[in-house]
Amino acid sequence: DVxxxxxxxxxxxxxxxxxxxxxxxxxxxxxxxxxxxDPGLGLRLIYFSYDVKMKEKGDIPxxxxxxxxxxxxFSLILESASTNxxxxxxxxxxxPGLVETQYFGPGTRLLVL
Amino acid sequence: AQSVTQPDIHITxxxxxxxxxxxxxxxxxxxxxFWYVQSPGQGLQLLLxxxxxxxxxxxxxxxxxxxxxxxxxxNLRKPSVHWSDAAEYFCAVGAYxxxxxxxxxxxxxxxxxSS
Numbered sequence: 001d002v003x004x005x006x007x008x009x010x011x012x013x014x015x016x017x018x019x020x021x022x023x024x025x026x027x028x029x030x031x032x033x034x035x036x037x038d039p040g041l042g043l044r045l046i047y048f049s050y051d052v053k054m055k056e057k058g059d060i061p062x063x064x065x066x067x068x069x070x071x072x073x074f075s076l077i078l079e080s081a082s083t084n085x086x087x088x089x090x091x092x093x094x095x096p097g098l099v100e101t102q103y104f105g106p107g108t109r110l111l112v113l
Numbered sequence: 114a115q116s117v118t119q120p121d122i123h124i125t126x127x128x129x130x131x132x133x134x135x136x137x138x139x140x141x142x143x144x145x146x147f148w149y150v151q152s153p154g155q156g157l158q159l160l161l162x163x164x165x166x167x168x169x170x171x172x173x174x175x176x177x178x179x180x181x182x183x184x185x186x187x188n189l190r191k192p193s194v195h196w197s198d199a200a201e202y203f204c205a206v207g208a209y210x211x212x213x214x215x216x217x218x219x220x221x222x223x224x225x226x227s228s
Contacts, residue, residue, distance in 0.1 A: 004156070033215070040122070042203060042220035043157075058215065090156060099145050099164040099207065102216060104156035 003027075004105035006091050011110045019078040021108050023091030029103075030096045032074035034058075034066060037088040037107070046089075049074055050096065081112045115140045115208040119219035126194050127227050134189040134222050136178075136204030145207035146187040147216065148178055152200045160202075163187065174198070199226045 007022035025032065031050050035043040035058075045058030047066040055066050063085060067075045074093075078085055088109050092102040116139045126132050138144055145164045149157040161172025168180040178189045187204060201223050205216040 035218075040220060043216075043218040045215055048215055092157075099162065101147075101159045101162065102157075104149075104158070106154075106156045 004091055004093055004103050006089075006105040006108050008108050009106060011108060013078075013081050013110065013112050015082060015112060017078075017081045017112075019081045019110065019112075021076040021078075021089055021091075021110070023074045023076070023093075023105055024072050025074075025093035025103070026072065027093065027103070028071065029093040030071075031094045031100075031102075032068065033092040033094075033102065034064075034074065034076045035090045035092065036060065037090055043090065046076065081110075083112050086110060086112045115206055115217050117204050117206050117217055117219035119202075119204055119222050121222045122220070123223045123225065125225040125227055128196050129193050132189075132191045132194045132198070132224070134202050134204075134224070136187045136189065136219060137185050138187060138204075138206045139185065140206050140208060144187075146178075146180060147205040147207065148172065148176070148187070148189050149203045149205065149218075150174075150200050151203065151221075157203065160189070164207075194224075194226055196226045196228065199224055 004025045034046040048056045049068045065077045090107045091105040094100045094102040118137045147162045148160040151157045161170045163170045163180045201221045203221045204219040
């Protein structure tokens with residue numbers, strides 16, 4: 001079974017802190033994704049990576065950055081956390097291609113105070 | 114621009130009754146369509162997907178979906194709902210865009226099951 005793990009299920013941070021969300025997949029997938037999920041808004045793509053050190057902006061990249069130094073690991077960074085970044089963050093991975101299934105981690109619920 | 118619309122925010126169905134969740138998409142080329150389910154506190158799990166061939170697609174947990182190009186729809190159905198089906202359901206279209214190959218999700222439909 002494909003496994004996507006996220007470093008924390010719940011995080012509480014203060015405004016202005018630098019926050020790291022880590023995601024690891026064990027299926028040697030080329031593609032990895034970070035989504036943000038908010039009630040009534042569904043999932044919105046923050047960043048996407050199709051290879052090590054490669055990244056693409058999604059629909060809402062402002063306030064976020066990413067890092068992919070190893071194929072299995074994709075990190076989301078909030079440079080200076082703000083209260084409007086309180087949300088559920090979901091990581092996913094997939095092989096390349098439009099028809100491929102994305103496999104999701106359990107999510108990290110982040111609260112910024 | 115590609116988009117996915119799920120017209121129903123919340124649906125309540127009696128246990129044992131049939132279910133249909135609606136999904137409409139906007140995409141210029143042949144769409145690649147997906148339904149995912151998210152149980153409370155969990156990540157998303159793929160129910161089924163369509164990319165070519167038979168327009169009626171079978172998925173896991175007894176779900177099926179029918180692709181209708183003329184209506185730009187990909188509705189999810191189940192003949193008899195179980196209490197464990199209570200969850201949030203997301204329709205998505207695979208698209209080439211600014212972010213390479215990515216999924217565009219609808220806003221989701223929350224399914225409640227009454228006894």
